[in-house]
Amino acid sequence: MKNKMLFQWMAALTLLVSGALWATNGVDLSQSPEVSGTKLGTVHMPKQQGRMALNYVNQPPMIPHSVDGYQVSKNTNRCLACHGVQSYRTTGAPRVSPTHFMDSDGKVLADVAPRRYFCLQCHVPQTDAAPIVENTFTPSKGFGN
Structure with missing residues (x-):
């Protein structure tokens, strides 16, 4: 019961924060495969592209395709239609990591753990967008391009 309440609270908080971020950034996701926003300008969201190299240990892999229209709710997760344990063999998509099936106690x-169910919390679509804020980040040794 406690886990179910925690899951529902986390889901509600995620939706609230996501909505607030989209509203404050002026991003209109309905324009995909191009995202228009006052800060972002126009960004091309490719339908398919190669996987980008990781930049640090345990970095969540980025999504190499558009996720426009994907539904992820407490009742359905469009990502698992291709990446789920039963479907990845027929779709050719990478399988969900075994770590996504562990709860906080190990x-x-x-099924996918509630804390790992909302894929877009950690995995983001790749894009050719210029950085919004300049940074000096460099990949860890042996990582990146």
Whole structure:
């Protein structure tokens, strides 16, 4: 019961924060495959592209395709239609990591753990956008391009 309430609270908070971020950034996702926003300008969201190299240990892989129109709710997760344990073999998509089936106590679950169910919390679509804020980040040794 406690886990279910925590999951519902986290889901509601995620939706609230996501909505607030989209509203404050002026991003209109309905314009995909191009995203228009006052700060972003116009950004091309490719339908398919090669996977980008990771920049640090345990970095969540980026999504090499558009996710426009993907539904992820407590009842359905469009990502799992291709990346799920039962479907990845027929779709050719990478399988969901086994770590996504562990709860916070390390117990292995039969389904994706609630804390890992909302894929777009960690995995983001790749894009050719210029950085909004200049930074001096460099990949860890042995990582990146």
